[in-house]
Amino acid sequence: MALVTSKAMFEDAYKNGYAIGAFNVNNMEIIQGITEAAKEENAPLILQVSSGARKYANHTYLMKLVEAAIIETDLPICLHLDHGDTFELCKSCVDGGFTSVMIDGSHLKLEDNIALTKKVVDYAHAHGVVVEGELGRLAGIEDAINVSAEDSSYTDPAEVEEFVTKTGVDSLAIAIGTSHGAYKFTAAQCTRNAQGVLVPPPLRFDILKEVSRRLPGFPIVLHGSSSVPQNFVKMINDNGGKMPDAVGIPEDQLREAARMSVCKINIDSDLRLAMTGSIRQYFSEHPDHFDPRQYLRPARENIKQIVKHKLVNVLGCAGKASLF
Numbered sequence: 001m002a003l004v005t006s007k008a009m010f011e012d013a014y015k016n017g018y019a020i021g022a023f024n025v026n027n028m029e030i031i032q033g034i035t036e037a038a039k040e041e042n043a044p045l046i047l048q049v050s051s052g053a054r055k056y057a058n059h060t061y062l063m064k065l066v067e068a069a070i071i072e073t074d075l076p077i078c079l080h081l082d083h084g085d086t087f088e089l090c091k092s093c094v095d096g097g098f099t100s101v102m103i104d105g106s107h108l109k110l111e112d113n114i115a116l117t118k119k120v121v122d123y124a125h126a127h128g129v130v131v132e133g134e135l136g137r138l139a140g141i142e143d144a145i146n147v148s149a150e151d152s153s154y155t156d157p158a159e160v161e162e163f164v165t166k167t168g169v170d171s172l173a174i175a176i177g178t179s180h181g182a183y184k185f186t187a188a189q190c191t192r193n194a195q196g197v198l199v200p201p202p203l204r205f206d207i208l209k210e211v212s213r214r215l216p217g218f219p220i221v222l223h224g225s226s227s228v229p230q231n232f233v234k235m236i237n238d239n240g241g242k243m244p245d246a247v248g249i250p251e252d253q254l255r256e257a258a259r260m261s262v263c264k265i266n267i268d269s270d271l272r273l274a275m276t277g278s279i280r281q282y283f284s285e286h287p288d289h290f291d292p293r294q295y296l297r298p299a300r301e302n303i304k305q306i307v308k309h310k311l312v313n314v315l316g317c318a319g320k321a322s323l324f
């Protein structure tokens, strides 16, 4: 099996009310945890690399690790650039073997976003690579860019047809209230449940519905879709960490979005929390250990378990890999 694009995956996901998980990767253990989970659940996958991940791990190392995962699992895997911010970065990933790129012009004026996105689409399509664009701006932190809640903005459905028609993108990321990172909402934006845990404001399904009405059959992407599992936040806090009031997107709302037109759901922070919680707990329990294989093993296992849970209970894509 070679790397695939997300085209056929999105077509089937749209028709059958599920979404493909797009998980961020930075190193071998994360790639192994995700792909072993997908293998056990027979799920198609998007592995995505941010520019920060590419700087950290190096393009060739990541390519070779993903190639190794394909050999080991025989799964249909799409390799995607997450939040590409320049034409040059997108071109470099297309030239370097990625099968999908995102050009994120969401901070630009509509006409500039269209011009930049179209330039990337023209190049990518000429090389058999698909493109994700973005309209609307999520709050939170990505690649050291911190978008405050005040600077974030929901997607304006009135812009989506023009954007998709003029750029030729294959999928569109929209802002309906998700947010990057582990601190998605301030306490002031939330209510508290009986256990004192913050409950975030609901996603704007009205915007999603209007976007889908205007773009029938077109695949929509949700970024910032970690749910910030409270068991891992507790594991971190119980073992020397300090992550007060970290809160994410409720999984039932993501499942609902996947039943609608959302075909790709981006998850990174939940895997970071699983990894960090596992390592912190391991060091608390074994303060004398110093072999990375010892503390990375439970981290990889917990990444695998949380990805299995997402594939089955949130995304609904378990069992679909053999279709592609």
Ligand code: G3H
Pocket (backbone or CB within 6 Å): 024, 050, 051, 052, 053, 082, 083, 141, 142, 143, 144, 180, 181, 268, 269
């Ligand atoms: O949306 C951002 C992803 O979580 C990637 O994060 O830019 O820190 O690698 P990063």
Ligand code: 13P
Pocket (backbone or CB within 6 Å): 024, 082, 083, 179, 180, 181, 182, 222, 223, 224, 225, 226, 227, 266, 267, 268, 269, 270
């Ligand atoms: P989270 O921070 O919610 O995991 O979002 C990841 C993401 O959107 C990557 O593009």
Ligand code: ZN
Pocket (backbone or CB within 6 Å): 083, 142, 180, 223, 224, 266
């Ligand atoms: Zn994102």
